[in-house]
Amino acid sequence: MAVYTDVTDEDLAGFAAAYDIADVVSFKGIAEGVENSNFLVQTDDGESYILTLYERRVNPADLPWFLGLMEHLAGNGLTCPLPIKGRDGEALRTLSGRPAALFSFLKGLSPRRISAAHCAGVGGALAQLHLAGANYPARRPNALSVPGWRPLFDASAARADEVLPGLAAEVAAELGDFERHWPSDLPQGVIHADLFPDNVFFRGDAVSGVIDFYFACNDLYAYDLAIAMNAWCFEPGCEFNVTKAQRLLAAYQAVRPLSEAETAALPLLARGAAVRFLLTRLYDWLNTPVGALVRPKDPLEYLRIARFHRGISGPGAYGL
Amino acid sequence: MAVYTDVTDEDLAGFAAAYDIADVVSFKGIAEGVENSNFLVQTDDGESYILTLYERRVNPADLPWFLGLMEHLAGNGLTCPLPIKGRDGEALRTLSGRPAALFSFLKGLSPRRISAAHCAGVGGALAQLHLAGANYPARRPNALSVPGWRPLFDASAARADEVLPGLAAEVAAELGDFERHWPSDLPQGVIHADLFPDNVFFRGDAVSGVIDFYFACNDLYAYDLAIAMNAWCFEPGCEFNVTKAQRLLAAYQAVRPLSEAETAALPLLARGAAVRFLLTRLYDWLNTPVGALVRPKDPLEYLRIARFHRGISGPGAYGL
Numbered sequence: 255m256a257v258y259t260d261v262t263d264e265d266l267a268g269f270a271a272a273y274d275i276a277d278v279v280s281f282k283g284i285a286e287g288v289e290n291s292n293f294l295v296q297t298d299d300g301e302s303y304i305l306t307l308y309e310r311r312v313n314p315a316d317l318p319w320f321l322g323l324m325e326h327l328a329g330n331g332l333t334c335p336l337p338i339k340g341r342d343g344e345a346l347r348t349l350s351g352r353p354a355a356l357f358s359f360l361k362g363l364s365p366r367r368i369s370a371a372h373c374a375g376v377g378g379a380l381a382q383l384h385l386a387g388a389n390y391p392a393r394r395p396n397a398l399s400v401p402g403w404r405p406l407f408d409a410s411a412a413r414a415d416e417v418l419p420g421l422a423a424e425v426a427a428e429l430g431d432f433e434r435h436w437p438s439d440l441p442q443g444v445i446h447a448d449l450f451p452d453n454v455f456f457r458g459d460a461v462s463g464v465i466d467f468y469f470a471c472n473d474l475y476a477y478d479l480a481i482a483m484n485a486w487c488f489e490p491g492c493e494f495n496v497t498k499a500q501r502l503l504a505a506y507q508a509v510r511p512l513s514e515a516e517t518a519a520l521p522l523l524a525r526g527a528a529v530r531f532l533l534t535r536l537y538d539w540l541n542t543p544v545g546a547l548v549r550p551k552d553p554l555e556y557l558r559i560a561r562f563h564r565g566i567s568g569p570g571a572y573g574l
Numbered sequence: 575m576a577v578y579t580d581v582t583d584e585d586l587a588g589f590a591a592a593y594d595i596a597d598v599v600s601f602k603g604i605a606e607g608v609e610n611s612n613f614l615v616q617t618d619d620g621e622s623y624i625l626t627l628y629e630r631r632v633n634p635a636d637l638p639w640f641l642g643l644m645e646h647l648a649g650n651g652l653t654c655p656l657p658i659k660g661r662d663g664e665a666l667r668t669l670s671g672r673p674a675a676l677f678s679f680l681k682g683l684s685p686r687r688i689s690a691a692h693c694a695g696v697g698g699a700l701a702q703l704h705l706a707g708a709n710y711p712a713r714r715p716n717a718l719s720v721p722g723w724r725p726l727f728d729a730s731a732a733r734a735d736e737v738l739p740g741l742a743a744e745v746a747a748e749l750g751d752f753e754r755h756w757p758s759d760l761p762q763g764v765i766h767a768d769l770f771p772d773n774v775f776f777r778g779d780a781v782s783g784v785i786d787f788y789f790a791c792n793d794l795y796a797y798d799l800a801i802a803m804n805a806w807c808f809e810p811g812c813e814f815n816v817t818k819a820q821r822l823l824a825a826y827q828a829v830r831p832l833s834e835a836e837t838a839a840l841p842l843l844a845r846g847a848a849v850r851f852l853l854t855r856l857y858d859w860l861n862t863p864v865g866a867l868v869r870p871k872d873p874l875e876y877l878r879i880a881r882f883h884r885g886i887s888g889p890g891a892y893g894l
Binding site: 266279 | 580581582583584586598599600601602603604605606614616620622679681682683685686687777
């Protein structure tokens with residue numbers, strides 16, 4: 255939930271005039287996306303758009319890569335926000351002192367309670383995303399992959415045991431494992447890297463759109479699948495739902511079959527994916543002021559998920 | 575900005591099924607209203623609605639009065655959200671454990687930078703509101719009028735001088751004045767009581783709707799006009815803009831002329847209106863946790879506004 259920047263009437267009017275769109279008749283800040291300010295814009299012809307203002311946590315130098323990716327994915331059949339170009343041909347401009355872009359509006363609802371049918375939908379959509387992004391030429395390395403985890407951990411390590419006694423040692427041992435055993439020879443390309451339920455729209459059981467590409471980067475496809483499995487297939491109490499995982503993995507493989515090496519690596523990748531979210535949540539947990547209205551997410555959920563993956567005997571535990 | 579309650583898919587589906595509306599294709603929490611959770615709902619036929627969940631600060635016993643008032647005002651020509659009745663004829667129902675209602679969607683934009691033309695628009699709309707509400711039969715006393723200010727002040731008085739040395743004594747003297755001199759024989763009826771720019775939509779210079787009736791009550795019409803004058807006619811540095819006040823008051827009087835007694839009382843009512851918002855802002859200022867993401871509004875803005883009204887020689891200072 256986020257609206258960080260206020261947009262004056264004059265700024266909005268000037269911004270809208272740069273586009274070949276009808277008169278703006280409604281402009282509402284919406285609770286979508288945690289890094290940026292998002293507004294739902296409605297025009298007099300009944301069209302809706304999403305206006306995004308990029309806030310400080312997004313590097314402006316990355317924006318052409320993100321917008322180009324969304325245009326590329328939409329052009330290759332994935333339903334995702336399409337950056338709208340202004341009369342000058344530009345999609346990226348400035349509004350109220352921030353980089354800003356206007357996007358097509360996607361119908362659909364983010365699921366609040368995840369069903370196995372949702373997991374099947376998201377598995378298929380993720381594989382489509384991987385295929386659609388395969389020939390996107392520009393590269394963006396993943397700053398939040400294994401080499402980035404150690405410095406992130408160092409920023410929290412001294413206080414980690416305040417959250418759970420022994421947490422620092424447990425995470426340090428995990429990082430050592432990942433640094434020694436992380437695969438480098440698996441298929442890779444553009445990944446979403448943050449495919450949580452907030453970022454997928456459905457109409458009924460069918461995916462109607464994928465949003466929020468601001469963690470997208472080049473990395474292992476199977477790692478992206480592991481992030482999604484962690485995000486969609488654990489129940490609120492962190493119990494693993496193998497039926498959901500089977501559905502997610504089968505739907506993925508119906509579009510893009512996993513290699514044997516990818517399947518074999520899945521438990522390690524899923525542990526790593528869990529520790530990656532544990533680390534960012536731990537940092538936010540330790541650095542959010544007491545009394546802040548946005549409560550940080552519990553990092554220990556992802557510790558329980560990492561432990562689950564560490565405890566299994568192999569990818570068979572996922573129903574494969 | 576506010577979305578306090580999460581609504582699950584099942585809850586939303588059950589709620590929507592109670593209405594004769596098309597399939598819901600979009601559901602977004604919006605940053606509108608500070609007391610309740612608001613969602614923009616779009617349906618498959620291109621219609622938009624606002625869904626409001628009433629949070630703890632609204633007394634559920636008052637909701638039938640508020641919804642009845644909006645229906646009454648809309649039926650008497652004021653453009654305001656119209657409560658949509660379900661198939662059972664009821665407008666008020668329960669969603670995710672909260673009282674909830676669905677409303678018609680109003681086109682328009684809340685102005686961020688106020689022009690004299692906006693002030694003319696809001697003056698006319700306020701007078702229309704007063705006329706449209708005149709024969710609404712049910713009464714709701716104003717809990718935030720003079721008798722309510724002393725207990726509100728008592729909750730902050732001990733710490734008021736932390737905000738500004740001498741503030742407690744200055745406010746106490748004002749309250750004494752209001753308690754002795756507040757008029758009781760002026761025209762009264764339903765007032766909005768919170769007609770700030772956030773709560774008025776415009777298309778161009780014309781008012782296209784009035785929202786957020788959750789402070790509405792029975793009280794003096796001229797007091798409501800004074801609240802609006804304070805909200806619309808002071809510049810960001812608290813300088814009084816007499817051109818804006820002239821436009822606001824003239825547009826009001828073109829629809830509902832003020833009596834001589836109302837005009838004469840306006841400086842006192844405007845001082846009281848300023849102190850009323852000073853008191854609620856002071857309470858929030860002293861009771862919002864350090865580091866909270868929603869920063870309370872500066873109470874001293876309204877002290878400066880109260881002092882302006884105390885310093886003038888009469889209603890002529892408003893351009894009357």
